Amino acid sequence: MxxxxxxxxxxxxxxxxxxxxxxxxxxxxxxxxxxxxxxxxxxxxxxxFRDPDRVTPIEKGLIISPADGVIQTVTDTPPPPELDMGDAPMYRISIFMNVFDCHVNRSPIDGKIVKNSYRPGKFVNASLDKASEGNERRSLVIKTENDIEIAFVQIAGLIARRIICWKGEGQSLRTGERYGMIRFGSRVDVYLPKKSQILVIPGQRTTGGETPIAKLGSRQKNRKGEWR
CATH class of the missing domain: 1.10.287 (Helix Hairpins)
Structure with missing residues (x-):
């Protein structure tokens, strides 16, 4: 480097x-x-193309943001069909990266990659909700030590035309570890079990590898916030 x-x-x-x-x-x-x-x-x-070091919080069940950017949406929706995770709704946290954000993506949690799937598609504006379904994407499913599966999806955008992933099935990732990047504006979606506490709200900025975005297995209510 x-x-x-x-x-x-x-x-x-x-x-x-x-x-x-x-x-x-x-x-x-x-x-x-x-x-x-x-x-x-x-x-x-x-x-x-900068790649700064980050200080990653380490806590069991804590999900860390995989990307720098802005929380676009927090919704309930089934994961992409190519991941074979079923049709049951999961929490989806969407993080939009503009052309000034760092585009190196990091693992949101420790675990082993059990699925690595690429799907070609369109290149509509990544800030639109339909980008999660129609755009080109690269998806990883990771299984934690407690056999909980979460997915994180790199999505190409209007300008982004190249998704890069450095990890494959069977490999392990540590929380905050670099696993890929997307060139020139894009989005990352994180799919979490419903038994999770969401710690971020739409409009909030995140720092990849540092900002906690959710807690697995928590019975606490999702955080709320407002513009001030």
Whole structure:
């Protein structure tokens, strides 16, 4: 993993940064102000592919946000059919990432990957609810030490056209461990059993690998909040 000005950059970003550098060089030969625009794009590209370390809370049953972004919705809905988790409704927490958020995704809990499924699809705006059903997606099902299954789904968006997953079936993940990324704006859905306490509300910002979003097996009521 390379570093630019003490910022960790994912290797997947190097080709894009190199392209922006080449384009910027050409723009400077045309006119200076176009070259400065190119410099801004280089900085943005490096910032987009950043991969900062995070301090992950460790607590049994605690679900940590897999992504930086904004809680889009918290709903009850069946999981994607390709995951073979049945038709019973589960909690779905949807986290939308814009082009300025860190796009490295992290495991929300310790466990073993029992399902890794890719489904091609459309590229509509990831902030829309229908994106969970129609867009291209990569889904993982993880089983905890207590045999509880949860799913987390990387969803491509209007600009995002590349879902990357570094883990496969049979591999184990630790809470907060990096497992993939999505390029240029996207969304991650987390599916949880109904016997869970939701700790976030729509509109709340999350930090991947740090923000608790739910607690498995809790009998406490879901948290509520309001804009102030």
């Amino acid at each position: 390379s570093t630019i000005s003490s910022i960790k950059i994912r290797p997947e970003g190097r080709p894009f940064i190199a392209i922006f550098i080449a384009i910027t060089f050409i723009l400077f030969t045309v006119t200076q102000w176009l070259g400065f625009i190119g410099l801004i794009l280089i900085v943005w590209c490096a910032y987009f």
